[in-house]
Amino acid sequence: MTYEQEKLSIEAKLGLNTYKIAKAAHILPDQARCAVCRERWCLRICPGNLYSLGADGQIVLNYEGCLECGTCLVVCSHLTWEYPEGGCGVQYRLG
Ligand code: SF4
Ligand code: SF4
Known part of the structure; x- marks a missing residue:
């Protein structure tokens, strides 16, 4: 990584990523739980800020922007968590 790339903010670095969106969500919260x-760690812990509360009070996950870091799985045992189907998901870019 070059000096110029290291100076980018986290948001700017995340903005370099590209995604191939899978048709089905690869992470599913257990809404009953x-x-x-x-x-509600998920609302605070996700580095992509992908979890939110829906109007009906249910947990909503925008799986399309998932960084596949596994942090939500570490803090919550009530998730069905898999990597996206083959060839899909995040592609990290350095610049
Ligand atoms: S931490 Fe887990 S169980 Fe709690 S609201 Fe989030 S996904 Fe649901
Ligand atoms: S794996 Fe990481 S980026 Fe994806 S939803 Fe969980 S915490 Fe967020």
Whole structure:
């Protein structure tokens, strides 16, 4: 990585990524568990800020922007978590 690339902000670095979107979500929250979850770590821990609360109070995950870091899986045992189907998902770019 060059000096110029190291100076980019996290947001700018993430903006360099490209994604091949899978048709189906590769991470699924267990909405029944989410309904009684007090911690809701997912809303705070995802580096892509991909989890949110829907108008109906359900957890919404915009899986299309997933960085495949696995952080949400570390903090929550109520997720069905797989890598995106073959050839899909994030492609990290250095510039
Ligand atoms: S931390 Fe897990 S169980 Fe709690 S709201 Fe998020 S996905 Fe649901
Ligand atoms: S794997 Fe990482 S980027 Fe993807 S949803 Fe979980 S915390 Fe967010």
